[in-house]
Amino acid sequence: MKIHMSENEKTYISRQISVYKTDKKLVEFIDKLKPAPAEYYAHIHSFGDKDESGVRQISCIGITLQNYTNGTGKNIKRVSANISPDEAEYIFNQLQNGVQEFNFQQEKIFGTPDENGRSHVTKLRIIRAVTGSDGKPRRYPWYLEIANGTGEKVKKDNGGIFMKANSYQEQNKEYINLNDMDFYKLMIRVSKYIKAWEATVAPHIITEGKQAIAQMQEEGRS
Template sequence: MNQNYQTRISPQICKVQTDRKLIAVYDQLKCAALTHYAQIHAKGEYKENDHKANSLIKLTIQDYSNGTGDKNIIAQFNLAPEQIPFILTRITAGFQEFEWSQSKIYGVPDAQGYSTAQQFSISRHVCDSSGRPMKSPWRIQIVNGKGVKVQNQKGGSYMKSGSFFAEKNAFIQLTDMDLYTLLKRTDSYITNWEACMAPSLIANGKQAYEKQQQDWQSQNLGQDQGYAQNGQYQGQAQKYSQNSQYQDQTQNYTQNGQYQGQAQNYAQNGQYQGQNQTYAQHGQYQNPAQSSSYAA
């Protein structure tokens, strides 16, 4: 039994154990689909076993203070990969007081209309409620239960206020060093997982993206050539020229004398030339220039 346990492959990244409780972190990371290669981590773009695939880090807290077996309480919560370094920075930055929480609801509602729900909270307080300094200032709590899922306008979901009821509840107190060890090892694993998975994913993704761009360019070029061959642009221009919608109209105007003839008529009728001569004779232009009223 012990030998099987030692040789069994486990996705456990790290664990911290106290006298009656244990917190562990597990690998549930998943690569993004090739269509979203630049994300590296999956974010629900594809499905596995009828569930959206998401890259996650699972935390479990075991409380066996009342015994093992059926009396052992195990609660779990799934964090996003980037939430691990976020909490880690709260330690490295030296936060004396800190509180952060998150809740999730997912899955198909049961016959009573309830879906699976999880709550997670982490806090650090220097002193307890009596004002005494805390040896283990970090407190992590996970609550598993059910709630009523409500769809929002953007297609997401949230838990209806007041609908949650707990089925499992477990918490653990940790020192700064305990939590730092847990988060640091997990953060290192995520970094190495990305370094391992990303090269082939990115290389294949960029290659597929470049091929997609080339296919689009070839397709668009073929359409442009098709337009030219079918005369949808070139042929239309020729038709306009052949139909003389512009050229012939210009010739008609010239032949009909609508411009040229009119100009000749004006000249012959003296409507401009004669008037100019009349103005010159009457001195309407010439005389004002000779006037001394401007020279003064």
């Protein structure tokens, strides 16, 4: 279906999957899913595979936290992190199973180092706690925290990457508390979207991969 817009209208297409807002904060989940190339068709999602331009693509769900306590525009404090489709489904399954205690933590360092040898770092914590530090029941048991900063990247002999100990410098950190229903609404929409995306994209990827295999086999017989 084509969208017809006048010359004065600006085209804007949102990648937002789900969002939760308060009068001071916002958390949203964003579509960053990427299909695997034909060479790795069975992956369906791209997990660092290179596209036709040689650029590594990583299929993920973006999470953005915004704090507009100090106002909007330039005064908004914003942090972000990414989770894989599998991690998103895992978190949703734990929520759906009614876990009482939950602790998911992630730390990533990525990107080309700057002139000081520092790379981008994201830290993510998703926790469910029944009681607070004061021992009282928490009305909002889910706690989501994102921190952004920089660190020094170190490469392992096997090609893996990790952050040098004590090199992390935090630039911004935000958090939000959610009750079970609000977090469920966020995550069920993410889960449904991932399934819809896979059902839409996978047939094309698999067909392309199978055709490439058949062509290689045919060329091998000729």
